Amino acid sequence: MPAPAPRKNHKVLGRLSLPERTFVADALRTETVGGVLLLAAAIAALIWANTPIRESYESVRDFHVGPAALGLDLSIEHWAADGLLAVFFFVAGIELKRELVAGDLRDPRAAALPVVAALSGMAVPALVYTLVNVTGGGSFDGWAVPTATDIAFALAVLAVIGTSLPSSLRAFLLTLAVVDDLFAILIIAVFFTENLNFAALGGAAVGLGVFWLLLRRGVRGWYVYVPLALVIWGLMYNSGVHATIAGVAMGLMLRCTTRKDEGEQRSPGERIEHLVRPLSAGLAVPLFALFSAGVAVSGGALGEVFTRPETLGVVLGLVVGKAVGIFGGTWLTARFTRASLSDDLAWPDVFAVSSLAGIGFTVSLLIGELAFAGDKALTDEVKAAVLMGSLIAAVLSGVLLKIRNAKYRRLWEDEERDEDLDGIPDIYEQDNPAYHLRMAEIHERKAAEHRRLAEVTGGASEGNDGPA
Template sequence: MPAPAPTRTDRKFLGRLSLPERQFVADALRAETVGGVLLLVAAITALVWANTGLSESYESVRDFHIGPSALGLDLSIQHWAADGLLAIFFFVAGIELKRELVAGELRDPKAAALPVIAALCGMIAPALVYILTNVVGDGSLDGWAVPTATDIAFALAVLAVIGTSLPSALRAFLLTLAVVDDLFAILIIAVFFTSDLNFAALGGAVAGLVVFGLLLHKGVRGWYIYVPLALVIWGLMYNSGIHATIAGVAMGLMLRCHHEGDEEHSPGEHIEHLVRPFSAGLAVPLFALLSAGVTISGKSMGEVFTQPVTLGVVLGLVVGKAVGIFGGTWLAARFTKAELNEDLAWPDVFAVATLAGIGFTVSLLIGELAFADDPALMDEVKAAVLVGSLIAAVLASILLKLRVRKYQALCAEEDRDEDHDGIPDVYEQDNPAYHLRMAEIYEKKAAEHRELAQLAGASRGNGDGPA
């Protein structure tokens, strides 16, 4: 007598998304891709501007101060970009995180465990690579957090440039990785890059956040209420000594991101839809324009690979990220018995892990915070971020191109809609009504073929066609 088949208790990793989640991921990544292309253009513009005869004008614009000094806000244009514009970026990141926690991949602790572990390992490994490089090379440990960040917009821009479309499961995994990565980056900035606290300003910022939350809870509407309040909270947070971008995250997390009643979009989704174009299309590219302009020369490029600080950043992004995310994913899948989707392979996961080594926006921000007292070293670290991100982008492009035909076939299968009802066929295969419609379509096509065959036969019989 044969032994009974064992009960399947394992779960699919990178399995098919639900239709609403697939649509949300597609919409979110479409906006990020456009922002990523603008980010790429801004970075190239900054490099050209800073390495031509116009370099003095670049420095003049970047260092120009503006703002009310009485409020402690007499800042350079570069600081306004880093502390002000990026607060908008982190506000959107806060909304994304809230949505993932209540309605996305992170709402189920079992399903969330794998991407969270992967993202955490993808931050720990680069930090360890950086520390090891600088301990051996007797360098500074201050920049350990620089290679820990992933720039989802820049990564998607690379995909757009090389013309590769990832299957929805891989895109969702990359997006979830980036959201969790942003969360840990926020914690790193809040904990490790906080100067002496001004408790009066911090108390005012907390009070402002409480008022912000109460207004949301009461259902009060009107941008003319929330925008001035957000600016006050941001100004108080800046003067408290905690990085001002934390204010943006806190307000984003307060928004409701689940649906109530028959509403089509939650308030968080609606506001994200309004703010994301400003964040991706203006705030982040302007930050890149004012931060990525470092002097590039043969000597400076050589120092990137010979100085322990800069080499640690490059190795952290290129090696640490890939090994950390892939290793964390493989171990998590192994111990949680999550079976990989049969349409994909582990090299696909490694390619995405390599793509996550593009750490542009937040890495530049952390580099500015870590080496604020050493402008020369700050510029070298920025150059290392650019070089490391470029290497990661090239390696990921090669790995993804090796599987591009497989991805194209999977994407075509996901989008196939033979009954033209607006719902991909893969989501209707268990629906009897779908099979009835498909049978009717096939029968109609068969009848058309029979009619054409009869007409062709009659034509030959009348001598009108070839014998």
């Protein structure tokens, strides 16, 4: 009886397979563009809300539109937060499903590191917020505000710093953010749901059941799913549960595995994500930022961010809590389990990315609106705290990433090297005998060229040394 094969450590931050690496690269490029648009929308909102035309901003933001008979007579701000963000969470649901069935989260042992890191990165900021407000006598209602990570903004910072970051580190940030989104959704569903309308909730559940049944039977056509999705969203909104939960639920129902026997090149989830992601990153999230980030900012208001316990707790939670929580969770998991870092990465790299996760813009703003819904002034102050905390986290992580950029560039060059010019990075061919044969031929050809060059050069030198 042969001896059992030794168990290998699961290097969660190790080099990705080539197909996964390509998928992650494509996703990151799209999210980076979305992050830039999100940043532009936030800046536009701040300018609009802090100039003499700020009254027009408030008028547009508070303008109500929609069928009142269906309970959907909402302000533009609410349409952005409850409607457009459902598209964002729909994409997040697809990403989560893909990670569960085809990514790192498929293997519980390999998923341990990003899951523990994400949980620690939510628990520690909540603890920091709570401690600050216990000490300062503030409100505990905002404990969940600093728990979120904005992946679009974080990836935009990575794009500004440079494109030579190792793909495994970027993939870790993406997986971390997906898990973070999942728990943020659970927090919204559990802690910010009041006065349930069970009839509407039951109707939404029936609609989701029909949605799932149509998917299982292979029914196709946007004209079937889009109207059904709108009905489910409307019922979910009227049920008292935050309407974005409908988007997540529908995203999780999509199949994210390919059926090779049917000749599928891409799964339905991947195809739909490819179609919907530009709508999410290019329209839904930026418009949400435009109508949520417009808070009046003055020198006094910025000073109060660091003196009021609720706002100080948000800033410290994002800047300190996120970095300590994610880095500490990653280190403890790598120390006491079989999961480990890639040999190419160092702990300062992980700390830099942990600091980067302190950018908690989109979902943090949403949770801030839900947590302090009855206090407009405090809601605006918390929004200012989210902006300030995210800015500090972006600057701090940017400095750390810049320091590490030289190492990132060397790692990137190793991953991209293709000396045999076959279109596949050499690092993915090192175990292929044909690759080594090609490389031997290439080296022999280069050596022969060097010998010929030396002969020509030597001959010319002899001729020049002769008598005139």
